[in-house]
Amino acid sequence: MTQPSQAMRDAFLLRLLEAMRQDEKLFFVTADFGSPVLDRIRAEHPERFVNVGIAEQNLINVSAGLALEGYTVFAYAIAPFITMRCYEQIRVSLALLSEVRPLNVNLIGVGAGYSYVVSGPTHQCYEDLTIMRALPNLGLLSPADHVTAAAMFDTCLARRQPKYLRLDAQVLPVVHQAGAPDPSLGFAQLRRPGKICLIATGYPVHTALQVAEQFAASGRDLAVIDLFDIAGFERPALLQTLADYQAIVTLEEGFKGRGGVDALFFDLLADTPPRPMLNLGVAPGYRFELGSRVQLHEQVGIGPNAVRAALTAFIDRHHL
């Protein structure tokens, strides 16, 4: 029996609602962004729910101040705004300050990649992984389904550091049917056989799985890895896993060649024997076309058809 899907934020916030009943030290701060579960948090815990208004800089500063007073803070807003509008507040009062004083502030950004499909480039988010992974001391979590998102609540409590949790705004199918992946590894292997390993995070995990299934139908296996802990994954374990493959393909719903997941793997694999690598991501540029998420993905090079074509060319080029 397959698990019914749920919005990532609802799965995560339900865990928070439950925990706030037991733990007086949990505090929720939002920049005027909501959800039905949030209405329940606001109703049940008015003393530890604050809406700062449309003011992301203050969202971060107030969260830092609350954390300095011992609270575990969950700050909530739309992904591009909670990362880019207040980047220097995050750098100074979370990443830098936590070098000296431990702070548990969890930035929950909703709307990874193109998940706000028709809202256009202001609400879509193709830069967050790049800029957030530039900051030391900052955790970076990127689930591909609500099962993982819910389990990440435990990670948020357990790791006393600032973190950015990027959630999809759409309801996505469940990838981890057997239960949430092991948080200590930071990645999970979803398909093993094959010469080529596809690595993705967030929504593109679903694209990778779809493409791998199509290739499998024509007799070629592709491995797929869900990298859900981008800053804290276990490097030796991932390197060991990747050693089994002749070629590596990364797929991200962010700008290609601008320091995101592709750069992470250039760095990770720098000391391993050279092997063919393909990095697929959004062609840099801002576009205003309307369409479904898959249609938008195809236009910028990360839809299933575009990925399949790029993979086929890659396989031919390297005789894989």
Added chain:
Amino acid sequence: MNSPEHALSAKTRWVWRETLRIHRRAPETRLASSLSSIEIFVALYYGGILRHDAAEPLAELRDRLIISKGHGSICMYPILADLGFFPVEALDKVCQAGGFLGGIPDPVIPGYETVNGSLGHGLGVATGMALGLKRKASDRAVFVLAGDGELHEGANWEAAMFAAHHGLDNLNLIVDDNRISMLDYTNKIVGHGDLAGRFAAFGWQAEEADGHDVVQVRERLAAMKENHSGKPKVLVAKTRKGHGVPKLEGEPLCHIINPKPELLDQLLGEAP
């Protein structure tokens, strides 16, 4: 001669001289903006306003002080050393390898709470602390020192709106209103007009003081701290950047001017 007023004035003069001495050794420090806030710090630390614990700087029972205008607080170094936050010898290593007292103070210094080098962050973080203290039913106060120049940063006004809306009357902002930013007088850059009036319009309890009258500053801060009328509070301290140093005081570019060592020697050689 031994009145508390006299003691505060004597301490003020001593901190002024020590600050000049530090700058004489470490010209990388910002002198002018560190001279406008001396009376404010002396009143807070020696005037019985700020509860503090040098042995445990982050003790829960302390009052919090966020120094948002980090650069302009080199005068804190002699005060913190004098109170025992760190050994006096550390003052000899300002801006030197192996020391921890930098050109801009960082929270590795005992007595500093937050990162202050980037301007306009202090009030927001202090607002979060004030909210946290309210929610955990603590009666500790939060003080913030900000410069008038950094009030150009919009995040301050996000915090100002928030603090008033939530009635954070444990939050006490002191503006070191020395009226000079880096390149000019603030009223020639983007003027603040009636600064106290602006805060009052945002729902704050606002007052002004002569920032170089340490007794008046102490009285105003004591009254401000005890005032719990449901509003955050601000004291706009009218100060002079480069106070007491010719060629700095009144000079619009004084933020980036280093007086000649001979001038500092001459000033330090005069009778206190």
